Amino acid sequence: MIKAVIIEDEFNAMNTLDKLIRYTQKDIEVIAKIDNVVEAIAFLKKHTPDLIFLDIDLIGGNAFQILEALDSIAFKIIFTTAYDEFAIKAIKFDTIDYLLKPIDSEELTACMDRFKEVFKKEQVYKNALDKVNEINDKEIQKTLLIKTADAQYFLGIKEIIRCQSDGSYTIFHTADRKIMSARNLKYYENILSEHTFVRVHQSHLVNVKYIKTINANNTVCLTNNEKIPVATRKKSYLKQLLETF
Numbered sequence: 001m002i003k004a005v006i007i008e009d010e011f012n013a014m015n016t017l018d019k020l021i022r023y024t025q026k027d028i029e030v031i032a033k034i035d036n037v038v039e040a041i042a043f044l045k046k047h048t049p050d051l052i053f054l055d056i057d058l059i060g061g062n063a064f065q066i067l068e069a070l071d072s073i074a075f076k077i078i079f080t081t082a083y084d085e086f087a088i089k090a091i092k093f094d095t096i097d098y099l100l101k102p103i104d105s106e107e108l109t110a111c112m113d114r115f116k117e118v119f120k121k122e123q124v125y126k127n128a129l130d131k132v133n134e135i136n137d138k139e140i141q142k143t144l145l146i147k148t149a150d151a152q153y154f155l156g157i158k159e160i161i162r163c164q165s166d167g168s169y170t171i172f173h174t175a176d177r178k179i180m181s182a183r184n185l186k187y188y189e190n191i192l193s194e195h196t197f198v199r200v201h202q203s204h205l206v207n208v209k210y211i212k213t214i215n216a217n218n219t220v221c222l223t224n225n226e227k228i229p230v231a232t233r234k235k236s237y238l239k240q241l242l243e244t245f
Contacts (some may be wrong), residue, residue: 002028002119005043007066008055008080009035013101017053017080020108028112037061041069048074051115053099056081076119078111128240144191146172146181153179157195161222163188163205175224198238200230214239 004021008014014033021028031049034040036059044052044066054063054077067073082101097111144160146153155172164171165185172179181188189199196208200220206228213221218230220238230238 002051002116003031003049004028004051004053005032005034005047005049006030006053007034007040007058007063008053009058010055011035013055013080017103017108020103020105024105024109025112027116035059037065040066044070044075050119051076051078053078053080055079076115078115124237124240128237128243144188146179147183148180149182155179157192158207158209160192160197160207161210161224162207162226162228163192163197165203173226198234198241200228200234200238202231204228208238208241211238211242214242 006014006017006021008017014035018030018033021030028051031047032043034043038060040058052075054066056063056079058066063079067077078097078099080099080101080103097114099107099111142157144155144157146155155174159174161173161175163185164173166180168182168184170181170183170185170188172181185199185203185205189197189205192205193199197205198208200206206220206222210223211220212223214230214235215221215227218232218235219227220230221227
């Protein structure tokens with residue numbers, strides 16, 4: 001659910017916008033309605049909504065006084081006003097759109113469609129970043145026990161460049177050796193996905209710290225100059241994940 005705040009000093013305009021959102025945008029929840037600068041600043045210093053609908057002229061000041069009072073702006077802004085002379089000034093703040101009052105349902109829907117497109121892309125990036133932070137923060141084992149047909153190996157996870165499926169077996173590749181395990185790739189994916197490993201292809205599990213480039217021909221080049229195929233559906237996620245390292 002997308003959390004929104006309406007900051008508007010005209011009672012009728014506030015209620016009309018609230019109703020339009022509730023009737024036309026089922027995935028948006030209005031968590032607060034505020035009509036003055038002081039309360040708006042106090043609320044936004046304690047809470048971080050996804051979106052605010054922000055009128056320009058308010059009780060006790062204007063919208064720009066609110067934004068300038070905040071240490072950071074982590075939400076998106078849609079300015080709502082009857083005066084389009086403020087549009088140029090609004091641009092310097094990270095505004096998604098600009099609605100002129102009186103707002104009708106078609107204009108609101110078009111505006112929200114544009115917002116949601118941007119919001120969805122940012123959520124994908126945030127999820128990738130959260131995954132990396134989880135990997136870095138979690139206390140997990142650093143050594144993997146690998147059983148082969150005739151021996152057992154303790155392999156440092158950071159040594160593993162990639163794992164390759166070979167039927168019901170898995171081949172581990174490090175900088176100086178290969179080890180074949182009697183277990184399949186899915187088994188090791190369940191373990192190594194908690195570390196910096198991504199299943200980039202049906203047959204390949206790669207330590208992303210060893211990826212040098214992602215190529216246009218759906219391959220990745222590793223730091224040892226090996227080229228590994230990448231499934232098309234994994235390419236976008238992989239790019240976003242690498243940006244966080």
